[in-house]
Amino acid sequence: MAADSSSSPPAEPPADGQSSGRGGRLTLWGAAIAILAVTMFGGHHGSDGSSHASRAAGASAAAQTDPRQAGEALPRSAPTRLVIPKISVDAPFTTLDIGASGQLEPPPTGDTNLVGWYAKGVSPGERGTAVIAGHVDTTTSAAVFAGLDELERGDRFTVQRADGSDAEFVVDSVETFAKDAFPSKRVYADARRPEVRLITCAGDYDHDVRDYTDNLVVFAHLV
Template identity: 50%
Template sequence: MDLRGKAGLVAIAVCTGIWLIRTGSDMDLPPQPATTEAFARAAVAAEPDAGIPLPPSDPVRIRIPAIRVDAPVTRLGLRAGGSLEAPPAGNRNLAGWYRGGPAPGAKGASIIAGHVDTAEGPAVFYNLGTLKKGTRIEITRKDGRTAAFAVDAVEVFDNNAFPDRKVYGATVRPELRVITCGGGFDARTGYQANVVAFAHLTGEA
């Protein structure tokens, strides 16, 4: 999968923050990742061992018990301009998988995106920024198998300085990226950043 050059569009596609515009309060900004949950900067740590890659199979559900996420997963493609489609905003408890990339559990970096809020209020990944390293994420797949992941880091990236290769680049092991909007908010342009949880496959649930 190669989404280089489309990172800013991903942020716009996933959410617009209409709820914040309606409430008019900065107190309603979603929680942001703690700096302690980012990847280590001073030294390059060895990557933890990953589970054995699974054969490709579409995801049907994502569970993150630590933040009470238990949501169905729909398929997402790219819009004509190259931006990632967003899950339908009418269902706040819905995530989307980029079907042009690896399936969760298969070799490579699988992309799951979802709204942080909609016009009705907080949405499926509102609390994504509160995740801690080691947090468990489960993806139930169409083949009936459940891929289990452990969070390696949670970071927030400004839209105009999004590390495309770090997030979307090819990986040699089965990994997962869970993405939503975050950072500051501007009523004219929406959220100014993306929150990304990086995880690796640990096995099957």
């Protein structure tokens, strides 16, 4: 969210370092509870090691609150598939849960075409902020969110839902944040409209700590 991007309380996002791929931590603001530090999804892929440039095409405050730009909230329904035509994503969902460590567990690394949704949080299309996370790569190859940094403001994507409806979202901004300065409140603050955050790892891969340096976040709202 731009200066004061509205988002809602998802709950704990992405992953702990138990994935077999490269790890990446992320801080997430749990719904009206506290800010937790969690590990974000990464993996091994032969990237050039260059960090993703931060592209803040932030939505203006007006765009965040103008009801003419906000889609009408949908009833709760589990997401079944994420379709992002621009970057050729057509991936099924798995549900993510909080592990014994208190961190959100990542999607399985064995399937490179899989995205995860925190099922105890907001569902995509409901009022509030839904969290969708995916690996940028795994130990074997590039993964579902390898091209996420190609999205720009105005791009659209669709979340297909179990009730047969499609929730279409438009991108407000695409931004990269250092993991040690992740703006949890800005990313996960309560939203007055249906919003989604797409999250993956970004930046350089630090072999010493086995972690990426940054997280990439796509801010989007229902249309």
